[in-house]
Amino acid sequence: MEHFDIVIIGSGLGGSAAAKVLQETGRSILVIERGDFIKQEKENWDVNEVAVKHRYDSTEKWIDGQGQEFSPRAYYNVGGSTKFYGGTTLRFRESDFQSRAVGEGRTFGWPFGYSELAPWYDKAEKLLEVHGRVGEDPTEPPRTEFPYPPLEHEPILAELAGKLSAQGLHPIHLPIAVDQGGKGKCIKGSPCDGFPCLYRAKGDAENRILRPMLLKKHANLTLWTNTFVDRLDTDESGTKVTSAHVVREGRAEQVTAGVFIVAAGAVNSAALLLRSADSKHPTGLANSSGQVGRNFMSHNNTVLLALSPLRKNTTKFQKTLTIHDFYGLGTFQCRGKVQPEMLQSKNDPVLRVFRKFIAARSVDFWVMSEDLPHPENRVTVDESGRIHLARKPTNHKAHLQLIRKARSVLRRAGLPICFVDERGIRAIQHQCGTVRFGTDPKTSVLDPWCRTHDVENLYVMDASFFPSSAAVNPALTVLAQTLRAAEHLKAHLTAGVPSAK
Numbered sequence: 001m002e003h004f005d006i007v008i009i010g011s012g013l014g015g016s017a018a019a020k021v022l023q024e025t026g027r028s029i030l031v032i033e034r035g036d037f038i039k040q041e042k043e044n045w046d047v048n049e050v051a052v053k054h055r056y057d058s059t060e061k062w063i064d065g066q067g068q069e070f071s072p073r074a075y076y077n078v079g080g081s082t083k084f085y086g087g088t089t090l091r092f093r094e095s096d097f098q099s100r101a102v103g104e105g106r107t108f109g110w111p112f113g114y115s116e117l118a119p120w121y122d123k124a125e126k127l128l129e130v131h132g133r134v135g136e137d138p139t140e141p142p143r144t145e146f147p148y149p150p151l152e153h154e155p156i157l158a159e160l161a162g163k164l165s166a167q168g169l170h171p172i173h174l175p176i177a178v179d180q181g182g183k184g185k186c187i188k189g190s191p192c193d194g195f196p197c198l199y200r201a202k203g204d205a206e207n208r209i210l211r212p213m214l215l216k217k218h219a220n221l222t223l224w225t226n227t228f229v230d231r232l233d234t235d236e237s238g239t240k241v242t243s244a245h246v247v248r249e250g251r252a253e254q255v256t257a258g259v260f261i262v263a264a265g266a267v268n269s270a271a272l273l274l275r276s277a278d279s280k281h282p283t284g285l286a287n288s289s290g291q292v293g294r295n296f297m298s299h300n301n302t303v304l305l306a307l308s309p310l311r312k313n314t315t316k317f318q319k320t321l322t323i324h325d326f327y328g329l330g331t332f333q334c335r336g337k338v339q340p341e342m343l344q345s346k347n348d349p350v351l352r353v354f355r356k357f358i359a360a361r362s363v364d365f366w367v368m369s370e371d372l373p374h375p376e377n378r379v380t381v382d383e384s385g386r387i388h389l390a391r392k393p394t395n396h397k398a399h400l401q402l403i404r405k406a407r408s409v410l411r412r413a414g415l416p417i418c419f420v421d422e423r424g425i426r427a428i429q430h431q432c433g434t435v436r437f438g439t440d441p442k443t444s445v446l447d448p449w450c451r452t453h454d455v456e457n458l459y460v461m462d463a464s465f466f467p468s469s470a471a472v473n474p475a476l477t478v479l480a481q482t483l484r485a486a487e488h489l490k491a492h493l494t495a496g497v498p499s500a501k
């Protein structure tokens, strides 16, 4: 049995950021990661290896709401999902923090407004080295300058931006955490989305947060890889976590600590709390509200390929443009350039058969709409600890309307042919919401500083805390709130106060 002052479960975006802030307390910190480092190897950018053979995906199978087994495309490795994220780093809009009617449903309000998170967004953008330009976006909340200038559009996108502007729209330079321009490391060798970066040019949690700390060899920071946290135990009163049961390189062990921070990602954090049910917490740890695992969200997401048969798209780095003019319905933003191999398994026979022709010409987008919190969209675990994810679509009409809008403005901008590929309800890339925060312990699991209402030394610092998902990518918001919550915990630990309420 080993003891640390602070144990952090998960080395993804939330876990790495919590470790960075808390390392400065001088307390001993253990980060536990179930996966290993992603090797820098030529396969990082091999489309067949990554997108067809799924070389880096977890082999785990989950069960959906109909009892069917599926492969969730989860990523278990140092740096978590950010090793594979697209680097798009957008802030939520001011209205996203309020409870609002959206399409057929309603969002759940945040315990604070945008202005509370704004300074933490500034810090998050500096940490990930985000490029962007202030003042182009009609929905942009008040903000400071970006740390780095925007990535310039390559010719086809510059022309597209002009044609969209001519329609009265506001094409924006996509805020993105990729080291390009000047002496930047990026050589535009992969689409980013779904691919680890061979040159460490992507602003992911390992490259920008954890690795720099590990290189400094801080005496108080320890990382265990290939170590799965199976459950957490509490003391007799049930108000404090005492230890974590782990399986480390195949061996069962226990670790004790004064503070536990769960940062396993929205599905796995909820699953860990549910697996940790005991006589004091019969429906799961910190679950007196009954909300643990509920309100799973992950955006309505569709890939849209727009093309003119007469023109090839020779763009090397496509992730430079986004449109927020239809924000009530969602956004559509350029994604990494689609390669023919990525289209070979598609249901649409035209996409499959003509994949080379299409991929050589298409300009490729993510069309993204808000997913709404619903109590029955939820993570549960069975007796064997296996993950079940039940999910029904929400806000889908708005998403279809947004796809129609996107097609229409792209057609008028000279891209008359569109293919759409809806990601569907098994897509978990933007997972969030399963351990939501709020001020009322009856309707939320965490307080506004990401401490559980029920257990005084237990925190959840990852995408689980989201009460609503907005219609922009989640990572920057995960990071901003984690920095805010971890600084709060640090202040209390430094002042000698054992817990952060």
Ligand SMILES: Cc1cc2nc3c(=O)[nH]c(=O)nc-3n(C[C@H](O)[C@H](O)[C@H](O)COP(=O)(O)OP(=O)(O)OC[C@H]3O[C@@H](n4cnc5c(N)ncnc54)[C@H](O)[C@@H]3O)c2cc1C
Residues within 6 Å of the ligand: 009, 010, 011, 012, 013, 014, 015, 032, 033, 034, 035, 075, 076, 077, 078, 079, 080, 081, 082, 084, 085, 086, 087, 088, 089, 090, 193, 194, 227, 228, 229, 230, 263, 264, 265, 266, 268, 269, 272, 428, 429, 430, 431, 461, 462, 463, 464, 473, 474, 475, 476, 478
């Ligand atoms: C393909 C892809 C593209 C994306 N693109 C974007 C984008 O462009 N912009 C954006 O904003 N967001 C994007 N995202 C989402 C973004 O990556 C996540 O929002 C973010 O990483 C969430 O951080 P997290 O800390 O909640 O989880 P993660 O970063 O996933 O970290 C969770 C960590 O916990 C570990 N873990 C899980 N269970 C256990 C356990 N029981 N014991 C020990 N360790 C455990 C996991 O292995 C993982 O390392 C993308 C995601 C994917 C998958």
